[in-house]
Amino acid sequence: MSHPNPALWLIPALPLATAAINLFWGRRLGRWAGWLASASVIVSFAVSLAVVSQLVAKPADDRLFLQHLVDWISVGRFVVGVDLRVDGVSATMILVITGIGALIHVYAVGYMDGDPRFGRFFSYMNLFVFFMLMLVLGANYLVLYLGWEGVGLCSYLLIGFWSEVPANAEAAKKAFITTRIGDTLMLIGLALIVFRFGTLDFEVVFGTAGTVLTKDAATAIALLLFAGAVGKSAQVPLHVWLPDAMAGPTPVSALIHAATMVTAGVYLVVRSHVLFELSGVALTVVLVVGVVTAVFAATCAVAQQDIKRVLAYSTISQLGFMFMAAGMRAYGVAMFFLVAHAFYKALLFLGAGSVIHGMHDEQDLRRMGGLRRLMPITFATFLVGALAQAGIPPLAGSFAKDAVLEVAQHSGRETVYVLGSVAAFLSAFYLGRMLFLTFFGDARSDRARAARESPPLLWVPLVLLAVGAATAGWLNVTPEGRLTGFLEHVTGFTPAGQGVAVAALAAVATVISLLALALTWWIYGSGRVDWIGFRERLEPLPRAALNGWYVDRAYDTAVIQPAKAGAWVTAYVVDARIIDGAVNAIGGGVKALADGGRQLQTGFVRSYALAVFLGAVAILVYVGVRS
Helix, strand or coil: CCECCCCCCHHHHHHHHHHHHHHHHHHHHCCHHHHHHHHHHHHHHHHHHHHHHHHHCCCHHHCCEEEEEEEEEEECCEEEEEEEEECHHHHHHHHHHHHHHHHHHHHHHHHCCCCCCHHHHHHHHHHHHHHHHHHHHECEHHHHHHHHHHHHHHHHHHHCCCCCCHHHHHHHHHHHHHHHHHHHHHHHHHHHHHHHHCCCEHHHHHHHHHHHCCHHHHHHHHHHHHHHHHHHCCCCCCCCHHHHHHHCCHHHHHHHHHHCHHHHHHHHHHHCHHHHHHHCHHHHHHHHHHHHHHHHHHHHHHHCCEHHHHHHHHHHHHHHHHHHHHHCCCHHHHHHHHHHHHHHHHHHHHHHHHHHHHCCCCCEHHHCCCHHHHCHHHHHHHHHHHHHHHCCCCCHHHHHHHHHHHHHHHCCCHHHHHHHHHHHHHHHHHHHHHHHHHHCCCCCCHHHHCCCCCCHHHHHHHHHHHHHHHHHHHHHCCCCCHHHHHHHHHHCCCCCCCHHHHHHHHHHHHHHHHHHHHHHHHHHHCCCCCHHHHHHHCCCHHHHHHCHHHHHHHHHHHHHHHHHHHHHHHHHHHHHHHHHHHHHHHHHHHHHHHHHHHHHCCCCHHHHHHHHHHHHHHHHHHHHHHC
16 A cells, blocks of 8 residues: 655655756856755755665565556556655665765765866756665656666766766767667657556556566566666676766766666666566576676776776676566565665775875876875775775675675576686685775875875765665665565565575685785785786786776777778768759759750840741741651
8 A cells, every 4th residue: 555755755856956056146156056956966865765664664575666646648548757766775775875975965065076077067966866765766767767868868967977088979979879778678668668558657568567568578578677787787788887977076986886877777677676576587698798797897896097097897797686686586685785885985986086186186097196195094094995895894785795605606507606606715815905906005106195184075075974884785785685584565476595604605705705805915015026027927808807808999990990881981972962963953953944045045036936836937948848
């Protein structure tokens, strides 16, 4: 049974209102534009907390708020309203979006200080939060799709915010176009839902899917929806936009790649799990894509030299773990991983931003070193985030990663377990590498030697996120799983093992992570290994991994260059020569006829008299011949 909740509209409305204010009056507000934007998200978080508290107080089978705002489309019997829905899944998402989003906004006030378009930046940030909230609060696929496209637009605006740099503008276009591929396929999937069900409402679609859809129809719809998730969550093969998206300001990277946009694909699969369950094949595709992405992106992260690109590939890999869990029907585990990842990845991105700020915009790991003494707060918080993602107990990442591997082992998917363990090892390795190259050893550049700790506006959010990264794992430590149990009425039962076997798997996973960290210390932190020479001896593998195994180059060769060639042929051969040539030839022929006719119009009476005489003679000859 659902219940109305009149406070729901405030959650997305507050960021939307301040987005409009900052868009029109942000320049006049100055620094206050940032504080206004931050306050709106903080208040939205407070309202979300109140709503979720009311939800939790209800019995497990009665935890659903539905609030109708306005009818949007009404054509015959097809009616779509702007309806908001809060259940266990959307409640989890709104707390993550507004809670972590608020800390990122506060951080951005200090990070973007002095930027000439300060107010516009926060307008885009608030608009992004609004669309993300609509995506997860929508009670039907049309409202979800409104938010889906909205975050895509805002990501374009934010990634290319410093568009005066050509590379930034190119990165924004690349992100926009790449995600459009998945979005277009997703839109086709929504059209199939309308065709089959006559509605886009979640309650109707999920409640009647078992009787309305055949297995083939469910597979088609689920795979089309998953294509949208692959694009938005940067999974193989549509992952190529995310590393280049690091061109945006660091708070944008944290907002897009930790708490919001890239998790939208995971949310879509979890929300639509009924359709995926009916297919079966689609879940296998989700699992395979997740496993491949987790391992592939981790190998790329190991070789990156830019601190933000390490985290970009890391995000792609971690999202792969979430899809692995969803592909094994462990939707609650996928959501738990999403929450834990939001804390430690936001912390790592903002920590990287603090490092970049302290080093006067230097991002190359090879030019860092020794920063733990000069930036102690940034170092301490970054260490917590790195160890959390590496899976060191009792930090959040260890519980999340172990839960995914436990499901793989418990369900008899040994290959998934092994490949997941490989991805976990590589994750700990590239995090250790980044940690030792950035904070340990001697400074390797003048900027590193002159680095200074960031101001409180930057490090206070880091401290709060570090607390979350350290403790978020305890959301799911009871045998039944607090968070997975909370989600169970929406997502169904989460498979899991018990007792000694689970403890043994957790111990093995921890040992794997510790071995990876020990290896990175020996190579990059002990001073006993020439790590530059070590890398050179492994060529060309590091160069290939640095370039993302040349997937971008393959796309350029197989898709972009042929498309450009086709466009050139269309423009300069088909259009200019054939189409324009035909039109010009017709026009030329008409002009030639007109010119010939014009010769008859001389303007001299003697010419016309001669023509009349010749015509009369011709008629007489003709008549004479006929007679």
